[in-house]
Amino acid sequence: MSVHAAWLPAESFVALGSRRVLVHGDGVDAVLDEVTRACARHGGRVRRSPCGDADVDLVLALRQAVPLPVPAAQAARQAAGEPPGDEGFVLTRSGDVTVLLADTPTGLLYGLFHLVRLGAAAFAADRPTRRHRPALRRRMLDHWDNVSVHPVMGQVERGYAGGSIFWRDGAARHDLARIREYGRLLAAVGINAISVNNVNVGPVEARLLTDRLDDVAEIADVLRPYGIRVHLSVTFAAPVVLGGLSSADPRDEQVRAWWATTTRQVYERIGDFGGYVVKADSEGQPGPFSYGRSHADGANLLAEALAPHGGVVHWRAFVYNHHQDWRDRSTDRARAAYDHFVPLDGDLRTNVVLQVKHGPVDFQPREPVSPVLAAMPATRLAMELQVTQEYTGQQRHVCYLGPWWSELLGFRPWQTPERTVADVVTELVAVANVGDDPFWCGHPLAQANLYAFGRLAWDPRLDPTAVLDEWIDLTFPPGSTGDSGRVRATLHAIMDDSWRTYERYTAPLGVGFMVDPLRHHYGPNVDGYEYSRWGTYHFADRDGVGVDRTRATGTGYAGQYPPGWAQVYESLADCPDELLLFFHHVPYDHVLHSGSTVIQHIYDTHFTGVAQVETMRERWRQLAGLLDQALFERVAERLDEQVRSATEWRDQINTYFFRKSGVPDAHGRPIH
Numbered sequence: 285m286s287v288h289a290a291w292l293p294a295e296s297f298v299a300l301g302s303r304r305v306l307v308h309g310d311g312v313d314a315v316l317d318e319v320t321r322a323c324a325r326h327g328g329r330v331r332r333s334p335c336g337d338a339d340v341d342l343v344l345a346l347r348q349a350v351p352l353p354v355p356a357a358q359a360a361r362q363a364a365g366e367p368p369g370d371e372g373f374v375l376t377r378s379g380d381v382t383v384l385l386a387d388t389p390t391g392l393l394y395g396l397f398h399l400v401r402l403g404a405a406a407f408a409a410d411r412p413t414r415r416h417r418p419a420l421r422r423r424m425l426d427h428w429d430n431v432s433v434h435p436v437m438g439q440v441e442r443g444y445a446g447g448s449i450f451w452r453d454g455a456a457r458h459d460l461a462r463i464r465e466y467g468r469l470l471a472a473v474g475i476n477a478i479s480v481n482n483v484n485v486g487p488v489e490a491r492l493l494t495d496r497l498d499d500v501a502e503i504a505d506v507l508r509p510y511g512i513r514v515h516l517s518v519t520f521a522a523p524v525v526l527g528g529l530s531s532a533d534p535r536d537e538q539v540r541a542w543w544a545t546t547t548r549q550v551y552e553r554i555g556d557f558g559g560y561v562v563k564a565d566s567e568g569q570p571g572p573f574s575y576g577r578s579h580a581d582g583a584n585l586l587a588e589a590l591a592p593h594g595g596v597v598h599w600r601a602f603v604y605n606h607h608q609d610w611r612d613r614s615t616d617r618a619r620a621a622y623d624h625f626v627p628l629d630g631d632l633r634t635n636v637v638l639q640v641k642h643g644p645v646d647f648q649p650r651e652p653v654s655p656v657l658a659a660m661p662a663t664r665l666a667m668e669l670q671v672t673q674e675y676t677g678q679q680r681h682v683c684y685l686g687p688w689w690s691e692l693l694g695f696r697p698w699q700t701p702e703r704t705v706a707d708v709v710t711e712l713v714a715v716a717n718v719g720d721d722p723f724w725c726g727h728p729l730a731q732a733n734l735y736a737f738g739r740l741a742w743d744p745r746l747d748p749t750a751v752l753d754e755w756i757d758l759t760f761p762p763g764s765t766g767d768s769g770r771v772r773a774t775l776h777a778i779m780d781d782s783w784r785t786y787e788r789y790t791a792p793l794g795v796g797f798m799v800d801p802l803r804h805h806y807g808p809n810v811d812g813y814e815y816s817r818w819g820t821y822h823f824a825d826r827d828g829v830g831v832d833r834t835r836a837t838g839t840g841y842a843g844q845y846p847p848g849w850a851q852v853y854e855s856l857a858d859c860p861d862e863l864l865l866f867f868h869h870v871p872y873d874h875v876l877h878s879g880s881t882v883i884q885h886i887y888d889t890h891f892t893g894v895a896q897v898e899t900m901r902e903r904w905r906q907l908a909g910l911l912d913q914a915l916f917e918r919v920a921e922r923l924d925e926q927v928r929s930a931t932e933w934r935d936q937i938n939t940y941f942f943r944k945s946g947v948p949d950a951h952g953r954p955i956h
């Protein structure tokens with residue numbers, strides 16, 4: 285089967301491809317290529333200027349390429365004001381011509397994909413002038429792809445979409461056509477950076493930095509026209525592993541010289557290389573602690589090597605003790621990133637980006653926002669999201685994450701209206717969810733998560749339901765379905781609330797985990813991590829459940845927030861229901877704001893969650909015959925699994941808590 289077109293099917297280019305289009309400026313090959321293909325397919329005509337500008341419907345022009353075609357020159361005068369900038373564009377009308385102006389080829393390409401999203405509306409006579417530019421400067425995907433197949437984690441760590449599009453069995457795949465298609469999809473949602481290998485860097489992967497650099501350069505060459513810069517995950521021990529030095533101590537002159545030389549060589553090969561991504565002193569990866577140095581020493585070492593070339597180091601804040609003793613109630617994994625990094629605020633070079641997971645633990649479907657994001661004003665921060673659905677159904681469950689990310693981005697750490705998380709971070713990074721699966725993501729509907737990530741990174745204030753609507757319209761355009769109105773309504777009914785549905789049938793009230801360690805975090809295992817070394821406990825006993833993270837009687841984690849939230853989370857009365865068990869250990873008969881007790885809430889949400897998944901499946905089945913058959917079947921098959929898995933979650937969680945508490949369900953439903 286050929287690779288699915290995702291949100292760029294040929295039909296989505298009808299409005300553009302049926303017009304007379306003039307492209308103006310140099311270095312705009314990617315734009316020209318899109319327009320040429322669209323026009324060839326839909327009967328339009330493309331011209332390269334200068335060629336006279338009579339009889340055009342659309343001009344796509346670089347502003348500085350003077351003389352501009354007449355409609356573009358007029359439009360430029362009309363739309364004078366703030367320049368679009370490196371990645372922005374202006375869309376306007378000049379007489380009966382639609383004009384797109386940008387300062388760079390990438391800006392023009394982003395504008396072109398905006399036109400595709402607008403469809404016929406881009407050519408409406410009364411279209412107002414609008415300027416567009418991304419809110420965040422870097423919008424990045426981290427691939428956790430291994431070059432060699434890892435004996436436990438496979439080709440892609442936490443990958444649920446087949447193999448890697450870059451690597452297979454220890455070598456580069458050289459499937460440049462596929463990488464190019466990927467570049468188009470990413471550019472269409474505004475993603476401008478990717479790292480091409482796992483943050484857990486094995487011996488083969490380490491060599492991408494040196495003797496395997498050509499493989500990275502090849503990917504960079506293919507993605508460059510799409511405005512995407514390539515980054516590399518490197519091992520902190522590289523000077524030892526690759527350079528033959530006896531140490532990787534950041535204060536050692538030889539180590540610094542090794543990084544400087546190696547980095548210079550990278551830039552000689554890839555002039556616009558983005559920089560390094562580093563997971564250090566985390567889950568077994570080497571780091572500065574081995575040499576008694578701080579993470580500022582470690583990050584600055586790499587930043588110093590990258591600085592002369594304009595590169596950045598993404599230094600991950602995911603540092604915690606993964607050999608914890610469950611008997612020790614004073615250590616709290618949630619505290620770790622703050623405890624390690626906040627004291628370093630101001631000590632990191634300006635080309636260090638501290639990459640902070642959105643929550644304090646590990647990409648759970650519900651966690652509070654990491655307090656690190658509000659505590660490092662002198663540091664460049666990126667928030668890290670997980671598009672790959674490690675803890676949200678592994679692309680076997682429908683779980684549209686747009687609403688969750690939108691909540692996180694809109695969180696107000698100081699409770700003042702002005703500053704949200706989106707205003708504090710300079711970047712958004714996410715763990716990618718694609719593989720060599722024909723539908724890119726295993727679950728065709730998981731494409732919406734990748735789409736939404738890009739769109740929200742471009743503009744965090746977008747309404748996630750509207751973003752989903754965009755995705756539906758592009759992916760299932762009228763010509764491709766039997767009844768696009770019905771398809772759209774059904775997809776909204778299935779997906780809009782699917783993240784909350786997932787939350788309902790999994791771990792309750794923000795307590796997290798309860799996933800099965802043996803099945804790679806898939807499916808329930810309530811005590812699977814309870815006596816482990818990983819620091820993710822729920823402490824359920826016969827009287828109650830939850831983690832006391834208050835200052836008064838618990839681990840003190842609640843005190844890591846600015847005063848307003850610190851108080852809210854500290855207080856049993858004020859703590860939001862959805863995070864109650866993240867912050868408090870409470871008895872089963874504790875009454876929530878919703879009016880329900882904790883135990884009854886657990887039963888109710890688990891019964892409701894499964895019923896909702898059954899309804900999703902039913903709704904999907906009603907689309908039979910209206911969609912591409914292979915896509916229809918793939919989703920149908922995954923919904924069967926979602927029903928099975930959600931039922932398993934419901935029964936295990938309900939039974940577990942019934943056995944612990946002895947409290948029956950108020951409605952007498954079956955609990956095993």
Ligand code: GCW
Nearest residue numbers: 428441442483484563602646
């Ligand atoms: O969520 C955990 C995953 C690991 C991952 C780690 C991380 C790449 O289970 O597979 O390792 O997070 O973010 O580094």
